[in-house]
Amino acid sequence: MAVPTTRMLVLSVVRLLQPVHGYDVRRELLSWHADEWANIKPGSVYGALNTLQRDGLIAVDGVGQARNRPERTTFRLTAEGAKEFDGMLREALWSADQPKHPYYAAVSLFPHAERDEVIAALRSRIMKFEGELAFLEREEQRILAGSGDPVEMAPHHVADAIRLSADHLRADLNWSRRTLERIESGELDVWPGAIRPASEREGPAAE
Template identity: 35%
Template structure:
């Protein structure tokens, strides 16, 4: 499921015809990058792909003063069908994706404890920065914010706080995790051979 396609088609269906700059502004106002994988900079390329697929069509071109001309798009009937399919897929799919960090942790038994601790502390600091941003956004309303928007921000906030708690649990076990590569494989450092001359 492509979240950028879902965002564009959903916005055009809900708010009516728009040009790329309006979609980008709406993505920033809705803070889509906080709670989805939609990046405002990716919207223009996606608009051209959706047009090529017949899911949206140009309605008119607008020019405001000295600004460049902007193409206003509307959703097509085929785009409306695609929107419903994408929405159904997203609502049905339980998207708990594996975190590459888990795999890296599984093969990190040879790392010195202080190095692993450093990685964890850096990750916890980054997660706390995310949590702080979510907490700030939750206290700041944006235009047309709905109860659904409140729930979405709360969901993102709860997820990041859970990540912080798990990382802190791993941090508390760093000493036990260190050197597990040797224990798990049965390899133990061998003393150097001594000469019997």
Template identity: 25%
Template sequence: MTVKRPANPLALALLGLLLEQPMHPHAMAAALRERQLDLTFKLTTGSLYDTVRALARDGWTEATDTEQVGGRPARTVYRLTPQGRRSFAAWLDELIREPAQEYPKFLSALGYLGALGPERAAQALRERAAALQDRIDRGDLAYRAARQEHGAPRLFVIEAEYAGAMLRAEQQWVLSAAEEIERGTLAWPEASADA
């Protein structure tokens, strides 16, 4: 039997959380935000609940219990099914082994950098580098909190290490390109020099 793969990549994060322990959707959202995975996965209340329902409908997860705190509505707790655990592992194996063609907007925009003109392009790149530094700082803070304050094993936050490395590499490249533009060592077409 072929298991239907979740359409929303948020399912990866939810399944990963359920691999650690059963939880209700509200706790899932809180954990994703705490680990700053809401920067990696588009997280809205609607997408979260739709994905939770889809995972249960397709047999990846199942409701196990309800929790009620005070006068709040009862919350359904979910866990991975044995089939969900196997399917999740197979999906992860494929995603890690096989590089997928992705279509980042920044890469697309770089193809037309010349349209900005040198001064504006350098300014835009430097502004991006500053924004990347902010993300790096927030990610480092969250990583340290997860490791030191919450005692998360490195393996549970290894994606944060990778994300930080990618942000640092991008920032280094962006700053290098801005410096080349400012030094005049990156050739600029005459037609776009005054944009």
């Protein structure tokens, strides 16, 4: 079973910056770009904090108010929370599961779309990936150029998470470019003729 990413990352930030309030947990994860490479929705951070408190994994450290700002509750990791975090992190570290790519199904259905539309979609995909990759590469360098102190900015190890995301994106970009080239050159041509069902493609059944 996959480790609940939001739960694990919220616990990690509480552990790193405790005592810390929800706004700073959210801001820290956004500075890591966890909303992109971990698909964490910013609004889900507060829900995760409530759940973690209910489960006894974090506890209220204090409630304070600065000037005219609303009251803010700060949290600390409990002993049970530290144990839970260690277990989730260990499971995540040893995981080798690959995510099911949503584009796999679309690729298998190329023959059911017009050739020109597939080409246009691949070109659009390539442009999008090129922009995203340039952004990730800049962010990696920006983080590594900083102090790495989580009080000041994203810590250096976040650059490795961004690099992993960039490497996956780079592989997808390379595949998209190669596939577009193969279609445009005629090497990959799955459109002429009817699609034969598997039962007609297979040889006679063994007796």
